[in-house]
Each structure stands twice: as C-alpha cells, then as structure tokens.
Amino acid sequence: MSTTVEASAGIDRVNVTVGDESRSVSGGGETGRSFELTFPVEGGRAYTVDVELVDANGDRDGQTVETTHIPIHVDPVETDRLVGVNYYPWFGEKAPSHSPHRDDWVEESTLTPVLGEYDSADPEVIDQHLQWCLEHGIEWLSISWWGPDDHRDEIIQQDLRAREAFADIQYSITYETQGRLADNYHTDGIDLDDDSVRGQLAADLEYFDENHFGEQNYLHIDGRPVLYLYSAQLLEGDVEAAFEEIAATTGVEPYILADLPTARVVDFPISRVADGVTNYNPYHPREDIEEVFHDLYKSRIVSMYLGASALDADFVPSIIPGFDDTAVTHVDRDNPPLEPSPERFERCCDQLDPHMGDAEAVLITSFNEWYESTAIEPAEEFGTDYLELTSEKLATGESSGYDQNGTIVELDWGQLVVPAERDSGSGDTRELAFMCNELTVLDGAGDPLVSYDIGSEEDEPVYIGGSFFAESYDGETMRWFGTSYGKTTMLVDADRDAIGGLELRGSPITEMEVRLAVGDRSAVTRLEDGAHTYRLML
Template identity: 40%
Template sequence: MDKELPRRVFLTTTVPLGGTLLAGCNQPTDTEEETQTENTTQTDTQTDQPSETPDPLANADFTLSETGIIYGDSVVVGLELENTSEAELNRTLPLTVGGQQLDRAQLTLAPGESTTVELTGTPEKTGTQTVEVGNHHVGTVVVRAAKPDAARAVGAHYYPWYGSPLHDWRDGEWSRESPSTPVLGDYNSADPAVIEQHIDWCRQAGVSWLNVSWWGPNSVHDTRFQEDILGHPRADELSWSILYETTGRLGSDPVALDDDYALERFTNDLQHLAETFFNRDSYKRIDGRPVLYIWVAQNLRGDVESAYQSAVEAAGVEPYLIVDMPVRTSLAGQPMIEVADAVTTYSVYNPNEPTREAFIERAQSTYRSWYRAADYLDVDVIPTAAPGFDDTEITHTQRDNEPVPSMPEIYQQTGQSARHYADGPVLVTSFNEWYEDTQIEPSEQHGTAYLDATAEIIASAEREPPTFEGEVFRLIFERTVPESELNPQVEDGRDLTFMLYQLTIETDTGATVLDADIGTRPEGVEFIVGSSGPEQADSNSWQWLGGSRETVISVPSLPDRGRIDLTGIGATDMAVSLKVGHERLDTTRITDELATQTLRLG
C-alpha cells in the first residue's frame, strides 16, 4: 500500500483507552476540554471586554480547506489578519492537529498592516482530530485511512460484545482469555473512539463490509449495533450485515425450522431485522437484496423451504441468504442449500486434524469442491480466509481443543485459496474474535501484518479463475431413501441412493479407461455433487451416493462409445439414468443386493 499507517502509536502507547495517544481514537480528555473551555472563555472576554493587551487573533478570519482528508494528505488552514493595534505585532502561529504541532509561521505586522497566512501539515494518525492555530479552535478534520485499489469486496465477521455490560470477564481484562493482546487493550465495543479506529483499520485493509454477531431483538447486542455502531458518524463508510447466531436463538442442537417454536422465533427475528436494519443505506446488499448470514446452518432441518418462505412472506423482504456449512460438507441434500443464495464456511478448523498443513489443505479442497458443485446447485460460493484457531485461553466456558496457532503465514495461504475460488466477495474469520484468536485486528504480537495481508493478497490481487481437467457424467436416481429406513438406529441421517464400491469405464472394444476402488479416494475421480465421503469396514471400502437424486462425477476421460459399470448395493430397487451434458444416454435398474450394473455410452 502506498500510504501505510505508522505502527509506533499502536504498539507503544500505555495511555488509557480514549487517551490522546491512541491512533485514530483521539478524544479530548476532561483536562483538555476544560483547557479548551478556558481558552474559549478567555477569547470571548478579550473580544467583548477590550483590555490593555487584546488578542490580535481575536478578529482573524480562519478557514479550514477540508473537513475530511485521506491519510497522507495535508490539512490547510488559511488566516487573514489585520493589526489594528498601535504597536508592531510579533507572533508565532503554531498549527496543531490532534494535539501534534505540524507547522508554524512567524508573523510580523506593522500597525494597520494586513496579511494572509497559510499553514499546512500532514497528520501522523487517522481519526477525528481538532485543528487549532495557537489557542484558537479552527475546526475538526476527519483523517481517513487510505483504501487499497480493491479487485473484490472483502467482508469480515465482527463482534461488538467486548466490555460491560456484555463480556467483562476477568474484572474487565477480557483479553486475558485470548492468546494475543489487542493493541487497543481491553476496550469497550461501544466506545466511539474504538469504533472509529476499527473503521480506519478496515479501510486500510480493504475490508468494506462487517458482518455483525447478532443475538436477538432488543438484546444488548442489538442495541449496541443500532445505537453505538450504526449511530457512529462514520458508520456509513462501511457496509454492515447480520450474522445470525443460530445456536443463541434456536438452541445448540439441530432443530426443525418448521417446528412451531423455531418458526415463530425465526419469523419474529426476520421481521425485526427487516424493520430495524435491512432498509438502512449502509446495510450490505448483494444483487440488490439485504444480506443475512446464517451461522451453523446445518443445524436447521425439517421442511426448511416452506418454513423459510413463510418467514420471508411475513417479513416482507427476501434476503440474500448466506449459509455457513462445515468444511468438506457434501452440499447436496443439506436442507438450507435449498433456500440459500450462497454457501460459505465460518472456520476451516477441525479438532480431529489440528495441524497447520491440514488447516490449509481443508480450505483449498473445500473451496475447490464447492466451486465445482455451485453450478449444479445454483448457489454462489463465498470462500473464507482465516489465520488459525486457538481457544486455549478461554475460561468463561468449557473448551478442550488442540489449537492451530494463528500466524500470518497461514492467513496468507488461506487468503490465496479464498481469492482463487471467489467469483464475488471473500469473507474473513474474523475482524475481532479474540477468544479463538482468529482476529486480523492489530495485536501486540503481529502488529498490522494481518491488515497488510488482507489488502495485498485478498482485496487487491487479481485472480486467475479456476480450471478443471476431466470429463463429467451424471447419475439420476429415481428416488432417495432416508438412512433411517436402512438403519432404524439412525435419526436425522442421510438421504441415500447407492453404496458404490467400484467404478469401471471401458471403450466399446473392451479397453479399460478407468478401474477405481471408490472407497480409497482414487486419483482423478471427483464426486462433485451427491455423495458422502469414503467409508471402510474390515477389508471393504465404499462411498455412499445420495443427498439428492443426482450424483455428478468427474473422471479423467470418457470414451465416445463404451460402458460405465457401477458395482455396489442400491438403497432400494429403483431406476438410474446416465446423462452426459444435457443428453440422457441410458437407463438401468439397481437392486438392494451387491451387483454390477451397466450404463451404455454412445
């Protein structure tokens, strides 16, 4: 970035939050306010009640060229002055912005003489700052962080819960529950100075959108978002949206959205959001519709489509719905995918594979798989960049996860993967979730490294759209079978079609093109839509097809004429058809016994 914010104030200040050394958070202290009041009073007195030594600047005409500038630009103050006294005027005129002297002029005027003076200086920090010449208040200037030239929209998950009356752990020292230390200390999320600094850091990083954790109508989170955040004078510099905290509103266990209680609560929530947030000018929109992000959307079951449509009709608005799914989830058959406009994942962390390498690989493989599936499911993919995961310092709730320590190198690599598979925006987990150490907000440990990486790797860098090798065919099954019909001990199981052991492809002359043991993840074979992961028992391995009636498979090549053999067990007796492109080539029947069924090519 051309105009990088200096780190010296962020990393060395020890003044209390809101003190004058906090970058971008300058608010006058009580003493400063009293001093300014005294100065104003003195000036008024000198103007209204002439004394033996009147202030020659009392009648000066001050002009402030701009009340808002970009960091790196200059503040310019003009001054027109006439010496109306009978003595020569000698005066030093210092220009101070945000308490820092930036320029000075030495003025000498004979009696009756007039002059014009221009003072200029470049502020060393961002934020709302007072402009003074000597003891005279000229005005206020907002110094905004420069934004990178963005190639795409970048959003970040945002948590407004720090500080009383919300999270006030450890007697206010809530950051002791994080492996990292915020540069801003144990701040209160409602502090206008903190909000302003966060806005400037977002600008610096190329983050144009914050997705705000929301816990229900009239909650403290709701009020803080409405009044403190959206009420901030600079809030309209970013776009904002709702991260619907599903477990906080509907419970931590899977729930049928068409259940009376769940549907009523969700409908009331959606009506509140529509009335309170969706119609604001600064609310985030995609395709002209207000964004709603549903966290852990896999928990919502039942007749989701009709329940969601009922809530939308009651609210009078249909949001652009982004649903959070676990990494490596097979999207077909997920009830919320039926109503989603886009799919994403909040975190690529998996406690069963807590290594840096696995963390990075999961991000890449998940986005690749979902990107290929998106066209068949009619959803967008919004990939996520994250620096790691570490909740080992949390004490206010029980956690027992082995960490993937957060570091800029992980963030850079997940950011590259996210950018590569993003036709639209990218999301970041997170701007300030300190308890899980996923934040890109500056810390004492990493400074602005995450902000810099966001700007350079995610927001600004161009991408080459993904390309895929191989050829695709589709299997269209007559129906799906609930897993509970095959195994009564399973509740809320998968929808299944075929238990596939072996996939063989031959030409019409009998030459083998592919002979793959499906349960071993064979190279070159990719299940794009309609399958679960490989499974194994004893010496056998397989992969269940299902989730929807359609399974889409990519293989290295398909002959123009030949055959596809499916070896396995059907979930029930039913028909299955083969399609390549838009052409249906053949149909056969499968049974619930182990057998090989053939579908003809050409």
C-alpha cells in the first residue's frame, strides 16, 4: 500500500496495521511524508488498514483506509492434460426476480457449498473459484450461456473478466441449445431447415465472434474457438448445410464440441459437423442406477471413444461425482439418485484413466451445478476432496493406456423405414431397420461364441452407432437398429479370426438385404418376413 500523511509539528513516526501485522515508518521530523509498505495477505477480499500518526509532541492521530478488492494469490499446478469443468454463473442478485437462481437456491441442493448461498458476480466468490480451479489443475471453464441480454452473459463479460486470475484460465461458451433455438425447452427436435432457427443460430455465432471468440483467454483447439453445443442430438434437418451456410455468410466457423448420447455419437446429423464429441452427463435415470452405473460408464467411455474414432473427431470424455436432484422444487424431477461421493468420483477417474492418453481433454460435470449435486466445488460434506482427486487423478500423471479387447462388427442395412411416413397415425419419425431381442456371435461352424440380451444395457455389445434406446415389452428387452447412419456398428467380445457369423433374433421392419462385415470379410443375407431368427454367415 502507499499513502501520504502530514503533521504541522513534524512527524515522529507512522504505525500501520493490517490484521495482525504491523509496520512502523520513521517521520524524521518532516511535516509531510509519502511512503509505501507491503503486507503479506491471502487476498480474495478488501482489507482494512489502520494508520496511526505520532507527531514530534507525542500526540497521536489515527485514520482507517479501506483497500480495493485484493485478488487471491494463485500457484497453478503443472498439468499433463487439459481438464475443464462445466461452470454456471447464474446465482445471485443479477438473476431476474422470478428466477430460482436469485434467492434460497441452496435449499434446492442436497449439498451445502462451503461459500454458502453465494452471488456469482461477487469478486470474492469468483477469485475463490479461480483459485480452487487453477491450484487443482482445472484450466478450462465451459460456461453456460443463454443469450446476449441474459444476466449470465453479463457476469461473464463484466465480472469474470474483471478478475485478475481469470486471464490465467481458458473459457468457452456452453451453448444452451434448447434455450436459444426451441420454443419448448423439452423439445424432441430442433429443425435447422427452419429459416428462423438457422437465423437465430447465425446471429448468436456472430455475437460470440464479436464479444467472446477474440478474447485472449478464449479456448481454441486447432486454431478455432471452441463452442460446446449442449444436447446437440436435437439438431435435425440438413445440419451440415446449415453450418456451411452460416460459415459462408458470417465468416464464423467455430470448433464444434457436440454433447451427444455416449453410445450413439455417430447417429445424429451433427456428427457430420462435430470436431469433437463429449457427453454432458453419463447418469441415466434407472431405478437400479446405483448397481449398474459403473459398468455402464466403463462401456460407454469405450463406445464414445470408438465413435469419435469412426467420425475422425476428437474425444473429450466426461466424468461426474454422482447425481442427485431430489431437492429441486422449481421444476418437476423424478430421477433416482446416484449418490455423489469422493469414492465414486475416484472410481470414475480410474475407469477413465486408460482413455486419457487418447483424449483431447477431460470435462467434469460440473464445478457448481448444485441443483443436481454434480458440483466438485467444495461442499461442507466433502471439503476439497473432489478437487484433490481432480489434481491427482485427472490433471497429472500418465494414462495407463487403452488395450481394446474384442472385435468390431458392422451390419449395413439395405433399407430404413420411418413409421410415420408409412402410417399417418404414427408419430414415430425414427429410421428403423431391425427390432432385435438377442444377438449371438457364431464361430465358423455356427456354434455360439458369445450371446447378448439386447436391450438389457448391462449385457449388450458396446455400440458405436446405429442403435436406438433400449425398450421392453411383456418383460422382454429389445432395441431397434437403424438410425440415419444406416449401419449398426458394435464391439463384441470375440476374437476376429474366430467369428464366422451372427445370429439375430427379432424382426426386420420390412424385407431387406443386410451386409455383415468383420474386418475384410463380409457377406450379404436377405431378411424375409415371417421368420424370427436369422443367421448371417461370413
């Protein structure tokens, strides 16, 4: 700090106190004196400075000085890979008066933040968030964005950028796709062939180009600004043409990181545009999610990795500490909880470890999504356990490496049928080929090598593409194969040279030919109506 003091009788000394630290400066009998003093402080807040002047007559005069906000001192950890977090700047006084983010928001979480019910625009909160991130190897914030006139964008531009440590971290925009492009947040699809939808997306990209993409600490991959598209699977129509047109008319061509279902990353139109693929939340609302989560997480990491490879896209796996939204009241929720804990987070880190060497980055859901209890921000329940695991398990250390077991097989369907186009009473717009109940891998003699109960999820091949969500009917599980991808590609637990064919139990949606390919071997088989079991031999 620096200050100036005066005394007509001459200054004997000046005593300065900050907290428990005191310093004295000789006045030398001068009537005025300027001086500078340095005090060690942790930062993260403003400080009160007590200044006492003692003149040559022994008289004392005191004053109190309030400093400006002092940033937290940060010692960043040296990292071995890029680790990011999904970050939410939506809490506090800048939220609209009707918003659940404004008051009492902590009551809608099963956890209690160490910082209490904070304000996302508070400089002390921001500094603490940045310190926690940088000191634990988190160097990227993917920040939720809902529009140019929204308080969350204001907090990014006016409050986050104002903090000194923000320049030391990279950020990107998480584009809230439903909130920007759909009339109904819970929509089943967003048509990019609609001129108004395409125009809104183009306008938002131009806004990002003018207000975010050019920032020195905006995250770039392959020289292009990263744009995270949340729920990217909802984008329908000629998505590739839409992005080409937007790039041609606006000159804006970001690096698209697409949030997609883990087992189906190749199945959606956005997949032809995506530069990288990720999944916001690997949780699934099943009654038995506590029992099956880690098995599903392990297989879906493999599925996304293989899907990214098939698309020649970057692989950005996600990780969560758990999921519990049972305290939420501002929207209807009925999701079985997956209890968050450091033990679960550590197990997820270990399951992710073999793939981190192939990943462009790792993205944690989330830093502070308190409503769903996915936050790794320190809570009273867990302290800094999540952050310490992030530093030790994700940000530093070598990956053990992924050794792929099994064989990729491909079914290339000769025909796809959209039920709604066949029957005006149907609302099913999926492109379907085969409804499968069971799949068996056969050897050259036609004997079983491995069988899968299709639709059971925990007892299935690892899908790379070409499958819809699991279903059940009369107690039997099933899954439709097809999708716009036109193929069903999966990893089966069998040696490639031992595979002689497949047996499918189920029903084709219509008579068609299907091509089975395993490595450089293939065979074409016709699926006739009436049968329920089909053998496809190489």
